[in-house]
Amino acid sequence: MGSWNSTGMEVLSSVLGWIAFCAWSISFYPQVILNFKRKSVIGLNFDFVVLNLTKHSSYLIYNASVFFSSAVQRQYRxxxxxDEMIPVAANDVxxxxxxxxxTAFTLFQIAIYDRGGQKVSKTSILILSVAWLTVIICVFIAIPSHSWLWLVSCFSTLQVVMTVIKYIPQAVMNFQRKSTVGFSIxxxxxxxxxxxxxxxxxxxQSIDQHSWVNFYGNIGKTLLSLVSIFFDIVFILQHYVIYPAHKIVKSESPGMDNV
Incomplete structure (x- = not known):
């Protein structure tokens, strides 16, 4: 099993890992709180939520398998x-x-709060059906040959695909509404x-190990970071630059004065 060459690098990696864990974990609460305060989920795209649930479910299966399964770890090495370190840490699980x-709780909020006629699209239902059917096929292929690393890699690939797809409905919805109201920044x-x-x-970790296997050996995690950062920037531009809330309020003020 691989080990750290520098104690300082090990500490820094741990700190960054838990910062990511805390930031990502807390990131779910602003939307939940916003939904609760408004008693409405209008403005939150339902496709985004259901695709996100599949994404996180597949990512959980991958992380838990790589972290806990000795068979998967053996095949990885x-x-x-x-000498390579396992690319999944406790904070990932x-x-x-x-x-x-x-994410499941957010779906529960969608079920009980005002939806304003919004619903999950048929396109998303089709995507999810194809995704999970593919996973089932992969399971049956992997079992005879005990290709466990390949199988968990399929789940990693699924979560990357879902990460890319899940943001698109929300970004398009913001564009169509010319507003990000209802979607927590x-x-x-x-x-x-x-x-x-x-x-x-x-x-x-890569610098410490003098190897970049950590990136291409866990390509799902690598692409996850890059794709997430890209779409986060898109949403930030939509919220603060393209469709800022103060402009929406100003544009609605004359009409409200006439009521």
Whole structure:
């Protein structure tokens, strides 16, 4: 099993990992609190939430398998080297569990609060059906040959695909409404902090080990950070630059005066 060459790097990696964990974990609460205060989920795209649940569920399966399964760890080292460190930490597993619970709770809020006619699109239902059918097929392929690393990599790939797809409905909805009202920017700001810290943790580990296997050996985590950061920037621009709330209030003021 690989070990750290520098105690300082090990401490820094741990700190960055838990910063990412805390930021990402807390990021779920602004939307939940906003929904509770408004007693409404209008402005929050339902496709974003259901795709997010699949994303976090598949990521949990990947993280838990790599972290706890000795068979998966053995196959990982056989493929990438006996001295390579396992690319999943305790904070990754803890985050995934928390993410699944909070995303499921957000779906519960969607069920009980004012939806304003919004619903999950048929396109998202089709995407989810194809995704989980593919996973089932992968399970049946992996069992005979005991290809456990390949199987958990399928879950990692699924969560990356869901990460790319899940943001698009919300971004498009903001564009169509010309507003981000109902969609919490606090969620996005914390998500950005988590993404940067997570990427930093992987970089620190790679520098310490003098190897970049940590990146391509855990490509799902690498792409997760990059894609999340990209879309976070898109949402920040939508909220603060393109569709700032104060402009919406001003544009509505004359009409309100006439009522």
């Amino acid at each position: 056989q493929k990438y080297g006996l 803890a985050f995934s569990i928390h993410a699944v619970v909070l 606090g969620n996005i700001l914390l998500d950005l902090v988590g993404g940067l810290a997570n990427y930093g943790q992987m970089t620190v």
